Amino acid sequence: MTEASYLREKLERISPTESVERVIVQHFAVPLLHALGFHDLEIRYEFETGCGQVDLAARKNGDPEDIFFRSPKNPYLLLEAKSRVVNLKEGSCYRDAVCQIESYLLGENCKSAKWGIITNANNIQLWRRHGKVVHPATANLDISSNNIEGIVRNLRDKIENYERALTICVYNNKGGVGKTTTVINLAAALATKRKKVLVVDFDSQGDLTRNLGVTPGKITLTQCLKDPKIDVHSVVQTYRLKTVRQGKQSIVSIFDIIPRDPELETLTDSQAVAYIQKGTRRLRDLIALLRNEYDYILIDCPTQWLYFSQSGVFAADVILIPTRPDDLSSLNNAARVITRFVPETARSRQDGGPRTLPIFFNGVPSGSERSENAIKRANDEIEKIVSQERSMNLLPYFWPHFKRGNENKSIFGIPDYAVISSASFDRRPAVFSHRKVLEYYQSLAREYFIDE
Numbered sequence: 001m002t003e004a005s006y007l008r009e010k011l012e013r014i015s016p017t018e019s020v021e022r023v024i025v026q027h028f029a030v031p032l033l034h035a036l037g038f039h040d041l042e043i044r045y046e047f048e049t050g051c052g053q054v055d056l057a058a059r060k061n062g063d064p065e066d067i068f069f070r071s072p073k074n075p076y077l078l079l080e081a082k083s084r085v086v087n088l089k090e091g092s093c094y095r096d097a098v099c100q101i102e103s104y105l106l107g108e109n110c111k112s113a114k115w116g117i118i119t120n121a122n123n124i125q126l127w128r129r130h131g132k133v134v135h136p137a138t139a140n141l142d143i144s145s146n147n148i149e150g151i152v153r154n155l156r157d158k159i160e161n162y163e164r165a166l167t168i169c170v171y172n173n174k175g176g177v178g179k180t181t182t183v184i185n186l187a188a189a190l191a192t193k194r195k196k197v198l199v200v201d202f203d204s205q206g207d208l209t210r211n212l213g214v215t216p217g218k219i220t221l222t223q224c225l226k227d228p229k230i231d232v233h234s235v236v237q238t239y240r241l242k243t244v245r246q247g248k249q250s251i252v253s254i255f256d257i258i259p260r261d262p263e264l265e266t267l268t269d270s271q272a273v274a275y276i277q278k279g280t281r282r283l284r285d286l287i288a289l290l291r292n293e294y295d296y297i298l299i300d301c302p303t304q305w306l307y308f309s310q311s312g313v314f315a316a317d318v319i320l321i322p323t324r325p326d327d328l329s330s331l332n333n334a335a336r337v338i339t340r341f342v343p344e345t346a347r348s349r350q351d352g353g354p355r356t357l358p359i360f361f362n363g364v365p366s367g368s369e370r371s372e373n374a375i376k377r378a379n380d381e382i383e384k385i386v387s388q389e390r391s392m393n394l395l396p397y398f399w400p401h402f403k404r405g406n407e408n409k410s411i412f413g414i415p416d417y418a419v420i421s422s423a424s425f426d427r428r429p430a431v432f433s434h435r436k437v438l439e440y441y442q443s444l445a446r447e448y449f450i451d452e
């Protein structure tokens with residue numbers, strides 16, 4: 001009997017109204033970990049994450065001295081179990097369990113952890129951790145004895161093949177908020193932290209490609225999108241920068257780029273849908289072939305919620321939304337992305353979809369009085385947006401530190417800084433022109449992505 005069919009038998013014996021969590025841990029979660037390839041000496045009960053105790057932790061043992069059961073360090077996977085009477089299908093108990101697995105995965109003792117599972121033997125969801133980001137790796141699945149073996153195969157395949165990259169789509173359904181500027185400077189800031197980065201210009205305007213002065217090669221992105229036989233590697237260029245150190249000139253590779261080509265500009269959204277096989281799924285498939293070669297893949301999209309943006313969001317693990325504190329419509333459009341476009345994408349992807357990160361302010365005015373006024377007005381608008389939204393709680397997306405009894409309304413901000421806009425004339429990221437700008441974007445990288 002295989003571990004997976006043993007798990008199915010165990011599942012069939014659990015009462016549909018089982019209310020004791022311990023029973024789910026012993027009769028479902030532990031056999032599940034066995035079916036996922038961990039044996040008893042690779043599993044620990046009640047593992048201290050540094051942010052509370054998780055029910056189970058697991059990791060493959062190394063050499064004979066390195067037995068996880070005996071020295072529980074560097075877990076790879078965490079599992080939080082609930083009893084069957086806790087509703088993990090939807091609603092507040094599900095959301096609480098998601099917050100719980102996220103905080104465990106980010107706990108001090110779990111820096112090595114890559115995966116988190118929440119389950120009550122009725123539902124199960126796998127979460128992936130990449131740096132500071134925790135995002136869904138599967139939909140929240142309904143478990144039955146008919147599908148449990150398939151679920152195990154799917155989970156095991158993901159767990160054993162952890163992909164290196166986090167794909168970030170920088171998107172707001174509002175123009176001129178700094179999407180392209182963020183992609184360029186965040187990519188450069190990540191590169192200064194020794195991360196291997198790829199940027200994709202998926203805006204037919206081609207601002208990203210132009211601002212970096214990159215020329216597309218012989219084989220173009222448009223050809224690659226249309227012809228599945230073309231290897232995506234042939235459209236990847238490297239963005240290099242001339243540097244002078246101690247009087248010596250050298251050329252340094254900063255990050256890779258898939259540039260926009262002129263043909264892409266002539267392609268309307270409806271033509272793209274007609275000519276490109278698999279429509280808005282095509283970009284995701286292309287990127288999948290590159291995910292083990294980079295730490296971060298950043299996608300720049302246009303504003304309108306049409307082919308190009310839908311493809312970028314569809315391809316992403318997470319969505320980063322720039323807003324402008326002095327542009328109230330950028331805040332309202334951010335809410336549309338969170339409440340409509342990302343859930344729409346999650347429904348068609350059927351794998352949990354991308355996770356939306358809390359918004360940030362791009363272009364906070366200089367001068368304390370001007371910036372305080374702009375932020376106050378923006379926060380008044382956010383208050384309205386949050387209180388009028390009935391379908392979901394928007395607070396964590398706007399004020400991530402806000403808690404009952406601690407009304408912290410802080411939002412991460414990048415200042416409005418002339419060097420940032422003038423850098424495009426020099427065809428180089430602003431972070432390489434000014435130390436302060438580098439610090440701003442490195443702190444954006446630390447705030448959302450890098451776990452240092």
Ligand SMILES: Nc1ncnc2c1ncn2[C@@H]1O[C@H](COP(=O)(O)OP(=O)(O)OP(=O)(O)O)[C@@H](O)[C@H]1O
Pocket residue numbers: 174175176177178179180181182203207301302303362363364414415416417418420421422424
């Ligand atoms: N923090 C900043 N400080 C100063 N200027 C900025 C800042 N961020 C962006 N800009 C400038 O604002 C303008 C719009 O930025 P950007 O092109 O990045 O926005 P976008 O959202 O990509 O626009 P589009 O919707 O046209 O694609 C550009 O001229 C850019 O240089």
Ligand SMILES: [Mg+2]
Pocket residue numbers: 179180181203207300301302
């Ligand atoms: Mg742009």
